[in-house]
Amino acid sequence: MAEPNFPVLKPGATIGILGGGQLGRMLALAAARLGLHSHVYCPDAESPAFDVVRRITQADYGDKAALEKFAASVDVITYEFENVPADTAAFLSARKPVLPNPKVLATTQDRLVEKQFINALGIATAPFAEVNTADDLAKAAEKLGRPSILKTRRFGYDGKGQTKISADTDPAAALREVGGEPSILEGFVPFEREISVIAARGHDGRIVCFDVTENEHGDHILRVSKVPAAVTLQVTAEAIRIAGKIATALDYVGVLAVELFVVRDGAGHRVLVNEIAPRVHNSGHWTLDGATVSQFEQHIRAIAGWALAEPVRHGSRIEMFNLIGAEIEDFARWLTVPGATVHLYGKAGWRHGRKMGHVTRVFD
Amino acid sequence: MAEPNFPVLKPGATIGILGGGQLGRMLALAAARLGLHSHVYCPDAESPAFDVVRRITQADYGDKAALEKFAASVDVITYEFENVPADTAAFLSARKPVLPNPKVLATTQDRLVEKQFINALGIATAPFAEVNTADDLAKAAEKLGRPSILKTRRFGYDGKGQTKISADTDPAAALREVGGEPSILEGFVPFEREISVIAARGHDGRIVCFDVTENEHGDHILRVSKVPAAVTLQVTAEAIRIAGKIATALDYVGVLAVELFVVRDGAGHRVLVNEIAPRVHNSGHWTLDGATVSQFEQHIRAIAGWALAEPVRHGSRIEMFNLIGAEIEDFARWLTVPGATVHLYGKAGWRHGRKMGHVTRVFD
Numbered sequence: 013m014a015e016p017n018f019p020v021l022k023p024g025a026t027i028g029i030l031g032g033g034q035l036g037r038m039l040a041l042a043a044a045r046l047g048l049h050s051h052v053y054c055p056d057a058e059s060p061a062f063d064v065v066r067r068i069t070q071a072d073y074g075d076k077a078a079l080e081k082f083a084a085s086v087d088v089i090t091y092e093f094e095n096v097p098a099d100t101a102a103f104l105s106a107r108k109p110v111l112p113n114p115k116v117l118a119t120t121q122d123r124l125v126e127k128q129f130i131n132a133l134g135i136a137t138a139p140f141a142e143v144n145t146a147d148d149l150a151k152a153a154e155k156l157g158r159p160s161i162l163k164t165r166r167f168g169y170d171g172k173g174q175t176k177i178s179a180d181t182d183p184a185a186a187l188r189e190v191g192g193e194p195s196i197l198e199g200f201v202p203f204e205r206e207i208s209v210i211a212a213r214g215h216d217g218r219i220v221c222f223d224v225t226e227n228e229h230g231d232h233i234l235r236v237s238k239v240p241a242a243v244t245l246q247v248t249a250e251a252i253r254i255a256g257k258i259a260t261a262l263d264y265v266g267v268l269a270v271e272l273f274v275v276r277d278g279a280g281h282r283v284l285v286n287e288i289a290p291r292v293h294n295s296g297h298w299t300l301d302g303a304t305v306s307q308f309e310q311h312i313r314a315i316a317g318w319a320l321a322e323p324v325r326h327g328s329r330i331e332m333f334n335l336i337g338a339e340i341e342d343f344a345r346w347l348t349v350p351g352a353t354v355h356l357y358g359k360a361g362w363r364h365g366r367k368m369g370h371v372t373r374v375f376d
Numbered sequence: 377m378a379e380p381n382f383p384v385l386k387p388g389a390t391i392g393i394l395g396g397g398q399l400g401r402m403l404a405l406a407a408a409r410l411g412l413h414s415h416v417y418c419p420d421a422e423s424p425a426f427d428v429v430r431r432i433t434q435a436d437y438g439d440k441a442a443l444e445k446f447a448a449s450v451d452v453i454t455y456e457f458e459n460v461p462a463d464t465a466a467f468l469s470a471r472k473p474v475l476p477n478p479k480v481l482a483t484t485q486d487r488l489v490e491k492q493f494i495n496a497l498g499i500a501t502a503p504f505a506e507v508n509t510a511d512d513l514a515k516a517a518e519k520l521g522r523p524s525i526l527k528t529r530r531f532g533y534d535g536k537g538q539t540k541i542s543a544d545t546d547p548a549a550a551l552r553e554v555g556g557e558p559s560i561l562e563g564f565v566p567f568e569r570e571i572s573v574i575a576a577r578g579h580d581g582r583i584v585c586f587d588v589t590e591n592e593h594g595d596h597i598l599r600v601s602k603v604p605a606a607v608t609l610q611v612t613a614e615a616i617r618i619a620g621k622i623a624t625a626l627d628y629v630g631v632l633a634v635e636l637f638v639v640r641d642g643a644g645h646r647v648l649v650n651e652i653a654p655r656v657h658n659s660g661h662w663t664l665d666g667a668t669v670s671q672f673e674q675h676i677r678a679i680a681g682w683a684l685a686e687p688v689r690h691g692s693r694i695e696m697f698n699l700i701g702a703e704i705e706d707f708a709r710w711l712t713v714p715g716a717t718v719h720l721y722g723k724a725g726w727r728h729g730r731k732m733g734h735v736t737r738v739f740d
Contacts, residue, residue: 376688
């Protein structure tokens with residue numbers, strides 16, 4: 013059920029954004045297009061999002077005085093990343109509406125809790141087991157098989173905090189490799205492809221999804237997203253149903269991404285949830301140029317209490333790929349490709365694995 | 377010939393923008409998407425463009441100390457309006473590249489000089505005559521007929537600084553009405569429709585035009601732009617040829633708009649230039665949502681020394697209309713219309729005739 017007490021913003025209102033990376037930047041740009049101001053809060057002085065807003069706070073997420081001032085200056089607060097500390101979210105939500113609801117973070121910040129939540133909805137995930145000790149890991153690997161993947165329950169992204177458990181991996185060494193943190197072991201999923209659903213849910217509980225996207229990763233980082241995904245109508249419908257069910261169960265307001273594995277199952281396919289990202293998502297960047305509304309605008313509309321848009325896709329086929337690390341140096345070549353749009357995030361310098369920008373190609 | 381000495385900017389460079397209205401705002405948003413910073417200079421504390429950049433200067437255009445600092449902080453300077461004072465432009469161009477070249481302003485700031493420049497290129501305009509006195513006006517009205525339109529040579533926009541000369545208009549009173557300024561009388565043009573060409577010209581002299589746009593005005597303010605314009609292929613080709621000829625003759629770098637009248641001429645049509653706007657233009661706003669590259673990005677690419685894009689239009693038909701004055705209050709309704717995109721400029725309050733935002737509709 014949607015909560016009735018969220019404010020409906022007026023043009024000229026201010027959105028507080030926790031996190032100053034490229035997602036915060038693109039959220040702020042979308043807010044600006046709608047006549048809304050943004051105030052970005054981030055500890056990092058070099059935050060890309062600082063460059064496109066008038067009000068910034070550079071402070072730690074635990075700085076209560078800074079958070080107090082930030083909350084006083086905005087009408088609603090959102091976040092660009094799922095690892096907002098629980099204390100920060102609680103402190104802010106006592107002062108201003110925080111959307112999506114910080115309760116969502118408690119679920120999605122912990123891989124174990126997230127998977128249990130998903131399974132409790134009757135939705136399949138990769139098989140998993142809780143791992144706190146080397147002994148747990150040895151038993152889990154026996155049950156789930158090898159290869160399998162050990163992941164810390166918290167604070168993992170882009171392949172950080174995870175390691176592969178092969179036939180000859182020593183459990184104690186593997187656990188040390190992920191810092192000895194509380195973890196889970198995930199069984200290997202022989203997926204045919206990876207897809208994601210970018211879903212928006214409004215104050216009123218209405219859910220609007222973008223076209224299902226097919227994703228390719230390299231070194232655990234998203235490289236390419238393609239629309240439409242090469243999946244059956246049944247898979248599409250199931251993915252959309254799952255995203256809607258999760259958004260509703262979380263009483264979600266805003267945009268969320270659900271990453272899924274598509275696995276062959278006899279003559280058909282099964283769909284398993286890989287993970288939930290309670291935020292705008294890299295695999296939705298194509299919507300900036302490939303649809304009549306972007307995921308960023310859709311998120312802003314949702315948290316502003318405004319009507320969600322009904323996205324209409326441009327072109328028959330769209331491809332988005334990230335410019336990672338040194339690939340940024342290719343930007344000038346992409347500027348010359350007809351139908352390609354280039355987005356650069358304004359980051360000071362590139363380093364290996366850093367997302368520097370992306371390119372969208374719309375094909376007729 | 378394009379000037380070879382303009383710098384080619386690197387991502388992270390800073391663009392200085394003179395003028396802080398919605399055009400400056402949308403230029404800054406386009407620059408941000410390309411990883412470029414913007415520094416907006418405007419005397420008005422409430423400038424919409426201030427809201428989307430990190431560096432602003434609120435100072436008069438004659439403030440040499442402020443201009444000095446501004447120039448020192450940027451890599452290239454551009455402007456969102458044609459009435460940049462000549463002294464300001466000269467002061468800045470002694471310090472940093474100003475694009476388009478300030479010489480362009482000398483031509484386009486004066487209706488008489490502009491029309492003489494256009495005619496000298498062999499391109500037709502409405503008939504006109506110089507008017508400095510009531511006697512000049514009486515003679516000009518006799519020659520060009522009534523009704524005709526008296527316009528100040530300088531600083532007119534959106535119908536300001538102009539008055540209609542009807543059969544019973546007293547020349548002295550009419551001249552007083554436009555402030556007794558040096559003026560021109562323009563003969564009435566029985567046009568079938570008004571169109572515009574948004575053209576970009578790069579450092580290298582390459583010219584790329586957007587689809588010819590058809591425009592409807594009300595109270596001298598643009599209300600609606602439609603693409604494609606309902607004109608013949610001959611008219612399209614002639615309009616594009618004219619825009620290119622003007623851009624080349626001005627040795628222009630950036631985006632310029634050429635407004636034209638389409639007049640029936642026997643079985644065919646003639647095209648007359650109405651005016652040149654040496655900047656991005658309201659009739660090009662549809663490119664934000666209706667093409668793979670916007671006029672704003674195209675301008676930024678040009679002044680950055682980057683490759684111009686080859687725009688590809690979305691949909692079969694596009695309509696852009698302004699939200700003027702109280703029409704802003706309709707914004708929430710437009711948010712619900714499928715395929716409509718809403719842009720609000722973040723202006724503090726609406727007043728009669730003020731451009732508050734626009735809506736683009738892309739039709740399949």
